[in-house]
Amino acid sequence: MPSKLTFALNHMVAPGLKPAAFFALCRDLGLSDVEIRNDLSGNAIIDGTPAAAIKAQAAENGMSIATINALQRFNEWSAAREAEAIELADYARDAGAAALVLVPVNDGTGKADGERQRNLRTALTALTAILGDRGVRGLVEPLGFEICSLRSKREAAEAIEDVDGTDTFRMVHDTFHHHLAGEPDIFPGMTGLVHISGVDDPAVTVSDMRDPHRVLVDAADRLDNVGQIRALVSGGYQGLLSFEPFSPVVQKLTEPRAALAESIAFIRSRV
Structure with a gap:
């Protein structure tokens, strides 16, 4: 099974x-796959680096760009969100990125039963054409x-199935968020990407876990990354x-390479 694991950064x-x-x-x-971001201050994409330059730099290093991360608040659809989605989808296409990550509203709004399902379908329906026309997956x-x-x-x-979006959309399985959500089902067949990170702080409660707690995966991991990865791979x-x-x-x-290599080796040895 370990030979099937393909890591990215x-x-x-x-x-x-x-x-x-x-x-x-x-x-x-x-490694040969990367995710670039549009939320790093003073860095590409936010600094205006052209998509063609990113594409060239990736090619020079033998990298495939898996995603641009991300269109934020995607399920709060509006004219402004549509414009942002088009701009990011154009950039993804021109940079050679295969997909655009879609991150939902995360401020306590849009949660009501009925409202959230409706908002999600509205956004996915609109994004189907935007992404499909550019050959970019959501x-x-x-x-x-x-x-x-x-x-x-x-x-x-x-929702993806309801809008006939299976040709355009897949889901991200994030091991941190999966643990926090407490949802048992994993949907390996609908998963297009897995984000991995661990939490090793023994004191923080699950409900208090936040992004700054997210470290590399090692033996102290509380999120069961190994178990989640095993289940996903076993599911195909x-x-x-x-x-x-x-x-x-x-x-x-200052030297992330060694720490990353160690985490990769740990996961391979356990999965």
Whole structure:
């Protein structure tokens, strides 16, 4: 089973690195897939780096761009959101990115039963044409936080099917958010990407876990990344396992390569 595991890096692993250096880090780890982001201050994409430049730098390092992460508040559809979606989808196409991650509203609004399902279908319907016309896949990422407007992967999967969106959309299985949501089902056949990170703080409660707690996966992991990955692979998932730690402890490492290699080796040895 370990031979089936294919790892990738999300730029959040080392947000201080410029894209070329980030791509080189991935290459040095023997990886070939990356996720770039549009929320890193002073870095691409937010600094105006052209998509063609990102595409060229990725190619120079032998990298495939798996996603742009992300269209935020995607399920709060509006004219402004549509314009943002078109801009990001154009950038993804021109950079050679395969997919755009779709992150739901996460501020306590849009949660009401009925409202959240309706909003989700409205957004997916509109995005079907925008993404489909550009050959970009949409990756819906439910978040496990209690305030989130889309916590359930089952609700996401049902909405994708309801709008006839299975040619355009898949879901992100984030091991952190899956643990927080407490939803047992994993939907490996509807999963297009897996985000992995661990929590090793023994004191924090599950309901109090937040992004800064998210570190690399090791033996102290409380989220059962190993068990989640085993279940996904056993269910037929053969896609990427992309490291997405948000902890400053990881992000400020002067030599992230060694720590990442160690985490990769740990997961391979356990799965």
